[in-house]
Amino acid sequence: xxxxxxxxxxxxxxxxxxxxxxxxxxxxxxxxxxxxxxxxxxxxxxxxxxxxxxxxxxxxxxxxxxxxxxxxxxxxxxxxxxxxxxxxxxxxxxxxxxxxxxxxxxxxxxxxxxxxxxxxxxxxxxxxxxxxxxxxxxxxxxxxxxxxxxxxxxxxxxxxxxxxxxxxxxxxxxxxxxxxxxxxxxxxxxxxxxxxxxxxxxxxxxxxxxxxxxxxxxxxxxxxxxxxxxxx
Numbered sequence: 001x002x003x004x005x006x007x008x009x010x011x012x013x014x015x016x017x018x019x020x021x022x023x024x025x026x027x028x029x030x031x032x033x034x035x036x037x038x039x040x041x042x043x044x045x046x047x048x049x050x051x052x053x054x055x056x057x058x059x060x061x062x063x064x065x066x067x068x069x070x071x072x073x074x075x076x077x078x079x080x081x082x083x084x085x086x087x088x089x090x091x092x093x094x095x096x097x098x099x100x101x102x103x104x105x106x107x108x109x110x111x112x113x114x115x116x117x118x119x120x121x122x123x124x125x126x127x128x129x130x131x132x133x134x135x136x137x138x139x140x141x142x143x144x145x146x147x148x149x150x151x152x153x154x155x156x157x158x159x160x161x162x163x164x165x166x167x168x169x170x171x172x173x174x175x176x177x178x179x180x181x182x183x184x185x186x187x188x189x190x191x192x193x194x195x196x197x198x199x200x201x202x203x204x205x206x207x208x209x210x211x212x213x214x215x216x217x218x219x220x221x222x223x224x225x226x227x228x229x230x231x232x
Contacts, residue, residue, distance in 0.1 A: 020060040022048040023226035026070075026101035027219075028091055029212035031204045032111040035078050040172075040204035041088070043071040043097075044164075044212035049229050067164040067216055072205055073171040081110075085117045092123070098227045104128055104215045106207060107143065128211050136214075144218070151210040152183065158213055176205045 027044045045068045051061040075084060092103055107115045107127030115127045129145045134153075136146040158164035159180065166173060183206060 016058055017054060018057065018059040019230060020050045020062055022050050022062060022229035024048075024098070024100065024229055025226040026097045027104060027212045027215040028088065028097075028101055029104045029208050029215065030084075030088060030111075031106045031207040031211070032084065032114045033204065034110045035080070038074040038077060038202065038204050039079065039084055040072070040074050040208040041091070042069060042205070042208040042212045043091070044068070044209070044216060045070045046216045047229070067158070067213070069164070069166040069170060069176070069209065069212075071170055072166075072173070072176050072209065074204065081114050081117055084114055085121060085123060088118075088125075089121070089123050100225045100227045102126065102215060102219065104211050106130060106211060126215070128214065130207070136218075138218075144214075146214060148207075151214060152206065154217070155206065155210040155213050156180075156183070164213060172205060175202075176209070179203055179206045 024045065024047045027042075027046065029042045029044070031040045033039045046065070047068070048065045049063045051063045053061045055061050075087065079087075088103060088105075091097070092101055103123070103125040105111055105115060105118075105125055105127055108130045111127070115125065118125050125142070127143045129143065130151065131145050131147050132149075133147040134149045136144060136150050138144050155164075166176060170176065179202060183203070
């Protein structure tokens, strides 16, 4: 593919160059826990930016899509479910997310009760029910059923290939890295591959990040609010 270094400006004719428009959007995810455990929350930035280069046909090229963990932290143990809902709602309304975010939660176990509270408060969200096996299924626009194995295999691959990266200022960065490193892969007698946290260790951040990554990869073709990005 030919690359053109000429940069279009106000004097360029409209037919000379075809500008591309990128986007920035966010996925807020939560591994919701019972009152005796932590709820882990992640914020994943999904960005696709136009490049300052033009290819064949004078169409503007795009830089590689980037997935960056902007934040990962926990709520205090014992945080009541209504307070968890309020906290997530405040995050979604934060101007830093530019009105271009979706909320995804673990709707398994305690998460189902929180999901019901969100429905009552009209807090838009998508519930992800974690299952056994190695597959996923879309139940409807507000619910997915995804196996833990599928979720974690894809997350592990995303970090291994650097498709997904963690910002240095993430609150729980050290704990996130520890959980990723401590995850154990085992092969059962039936030949199935399982991934679980080491005995006595938490996996809340890993699950939350897995949900965010799944959302980013499986909502590509769905209309959602985004912040348009253009190169100038």
